[in-house]
Amino acid sequence: MVRHVLDRTNEQVIVSVRDPKRFDLDGVEVRRGDFARPETLDFRGVDKLLIVSALAPDSGTRIQMHKNAVAAAVQHGVGHIFYTSVTDADTSPIYVAEVHRATEEAVRATGVPFTFLRNGLYHENFVGLFSGEIVAVSTKDGRVASAPRDDLALAAAVALTTEGHENRVYELTGSTSWSFPELAGDRFRDVGDEDVDAAGSPFRLVDYFVAIRNGLFSEVRGDLEELIGRPSRPIAV
Numbered sequence: 001m002v003r004h005v006l007d008r009t010n011e012q013v014i015v016s017v018r019d020p021k022r023f024d025l026d027g028v029e030v031r032r033g034d035f036a037r038p039e040t041l042d043f044r045g046v047d048k049l050l051i052v053s054a055l056a057p058d059s060g061t062r063i064q065m066h067k068n069a070v071a072a073a074v075q076h077g078v079g080h081i082f083y084t085s086v087t088d089a090d091t092s093p094i095y096v097a098e099v100h101r102a103t104e105e106a107v108r109a110t111g112v113p114f115t116f117l118r119n120g121l122y123h124e125n126f127v128g129l130f131s132g133e134i135v136a137v138s139t140k141d142g143r144v145a146s147a148p149r150d151d152l153a154l155a156a157a158v159a160l161t162t163e164g165h166e167n168r169v170y171e172l173t174g175s176t177s178w179s180f181p182e183l184a185g186d187r188f189r190d191v192g193d194e195d196v197d198a199a200g201s202p203f204r205l206v207d208y209f210v211a212i213r214n215g216l217f218s219e220v221r222g223d224l225e226e227l228i229g230r231p232s233r234p235i236a237v
């Protein structure tokens, strides 16, 4: 994402991460900051701030971490807050929406101009599921309008480096949708939620399968394509 920003602006770019040693990119000022430790957050001199949602063991901790970042933004006089949210954050029943809804509300409550980049699912969440001989999922023929992580990163960079995004909410999905039976062909196996092998998955896979089965991530929206100026790259398995 930062590379896309650097490609598009001559403005000073600052990143705030927990471990500056892990961030190795020329032309960027790196500050140390941890959302879990509000006293470490330093957004002084920042005009536009992108808060990338962070992970934590539970929703309450995630919400508090995000609220810490929002409070620091206000304290340091940030002019515009961008936030990576989830599709339909205000109405979606998927469990992660709780975090994004609460964060969006906290951002709106500040009165600072905002932009919500409501990311749909990444292709990268699913590619590995197609690597075996059998693709056993409980999604049935539910469709997924996922997008490559890098296209979503590009959209964020475009929004950060162009004008006219104040108080806008973007629903960022892929330009096309796919289904497991369609991509897996003969390898597709329709299994129950209890038979899903979620070993090694970094997120609650079954909850996403239920959501996909119920059509929550099926709708193709135009916002990603509009921001990046081309269709998103389709999934390849």
Ligand SMILES: NC(=O)c1ccc[n+]([C@@H]2O[C@H](COP(=O)([O-])OP(=O)(O)OC[C@H]3O[C@@H](n4cnc5c(N)ncnc54)[C@H](OP(=O)(O)O)[C@@H]3O)[C@@H](O)[C@H]2O)c1
Binding pocket: 016, 017, 018, 019, 022, 033, 034, 035, 036, 052, 053, 054, 055, 065, 084, 119, 120, 121, 122, 125, 149
């Ligand atoms: N749409 C989807 O399908 C999907 C899939 C997976 C995740 N997500 C969500 O999107 C978020 C971003 O995903 P990503 O792929 O961009 O992740 P990423 O590349 O790991 O980026 C997360 C960034 O946040 C920083 N960070 C993490 N925890 C932090 C903390 N406590 N305090 C300060 N900075 C922190 C990380 O830096 P340091 O680690 O160096 O601090 C890193 O720069 C995830 O955290 C999750 O909420 C969405």
